[in-house]
Amino acid sequence: MTFSPLVEQLLESLRVLPGVGPRTAQRMALHLLERDREGGLRLSQVMAEALDRVGYCRRCRNLTEQSLCSICEETRRSDRTICVVESPADLMAIEEAGGYQGRYFVLHGHLSPLDGIGPEDLGLDALEKLVREEAPDEVILATNPTVEGEASAHYIAEQLRPLEIRLSRLAYGVPMGGDLEYVDSGTLSRAFLGRQAFSD
Amino acid sequence: MTFSPLVEQLLESLRVLPGVGPRTAQRMALHLLERDREGGLRLSQVMAEALDRVGYCRRCRNLTEQSLCSICEETRRSDRTICVVESPADLMAIEEAGGYQGRYFVLHGHLSPLDGIGPEDLGLDALEKLVREEAPDEVILATNPTVEGEASAHYIAEQLRPLEIRLSRLAYGVPMGGDLEYVDSGTLSRAFLGRQAFSD
Numbered sequence A, B: 001m002t003f004s005p006l007v008e009q010l011l012e013s014l015r016v017l018p019g020v021g022p023r024t025a026q027r028m029a030l031h032l033l034e035r036d037r038e039g040g041l042r043l044s045q046v047m048a049e050a051l052d053r054v055g056y057c058r059r060c061r062n063l064t065e066q067s068l069c070s071i072c073e074e075t076r077r078s079d080r081t082i083c084v085v086e087s088p089a090d091l092m093a094i095e096e097a098g099g100y101q102g103r104y105f106v107l108h109g110h111l112s113p114l115d116g117i118g119p120e121d122l123g124l125d126a127l128e129k130l131v132r133e134e135a136p137d138e139v140i141l142a143t144n145p146t147v148e149g150e151a152s153a154h155y156i157a158e159q160l161r162p163l164e165i166r167l168s169r170l171a172y173g174v175p176m177g178g179d180l181e182y183v184d185s186g187t188l189s190r191a192f193l194g195r196q197a198f199s200d
Helices: A005-014 A022-035 A037-053 A088-097 A124-134 A147-163 A185-193 B005-014 B022-035 B037-053 B088-097 B124-134 B147-163 B185-193
Strands: A081-085 A103-106 A138-141 A166-169 B081-085 B103-106 B138-141 B166-169
Touching (some): A005 A022, A005 B037, A022 B037, A022 B088, A037 B005, A037 B022, A037 B037, A081 A088, A088 B022, A124 A147, A147 A166, B022 B037, B081 B088, B081 B124, B088 B103, B147 B166
Parallel strands (some): A081 A103, B081 B103, B081 B138
């Protein structure tokens, strides 16, 4: 015994959402059908509109339905640094951390030849053009500290090197508030290599 | 700093889903926008169609977009028992447990005078009419073992008593596979009251 065909379709479709298995899909579908049809209808409309209209900022490739994203439009931010990130989620994490006042460039992925993701998919030509035009003081390569993120950072560094702009990478080290006992050995040895003079 | 207005609207709308907070909403929205626009568009269409078209089975009030639900249409099931449940989720749980071969009636809630939920909201007139017309051997009052579920079962029992049909309630007792140490005292004393002769 199953639900009616249309309810089954809804259960199936809900599973495109990350972290939603059969059980959660059922709870969500029944919640919408039994208790919040209005909210569900609004969600379906907003979802269709967002998926149709949200594209990339023409300058930094951040997600936006406008031509320029809100960060690129903000006049008070510095044009002197561009921070290259893999995803809009990474950009938001940096914004939430606070402190960074420059611009961004979003790759929407990392180099992954096996998956057929090359430089053109990451908009690296657009990045080079942007750096050439705006001539910032520094480009921060804030791709993830993973094999693919490292490889992407190296590739971008090679591409931008002729422009003679300062390139940097986020510091590696032990995370704040952690216990050394639980830090993996790779991180720990990078933290040793990158140790800094102690100052009060 | 926030996302663009339309992405923010999507984050906000996703929170109508049960168990979805700001963090999960962001993960879902970015997943759809970055990795599965097609799946998201299909979800928004199916959701709109389901919320628009899925209603109640005219016989048992189970959720369906058809006139009769699949359980009511199944000719091999017995018409001799009607099991009254609070929600389609309860119905599915009983179906998944297996063993029950009769029909159902779905209340879509329980009596709750404080929330303004009275007998008419639970379709109790339709239930009485159904029982009168089909004259089953037994009506199983499988509302939840909560104060409101109990109250609803008692109310329905009063309403159906003149029809002189056998009324029953699910057995109370200790759950299978549990440890007595962790069973609450209310359940434990009900299990003592309902103890049965031991048989090999």
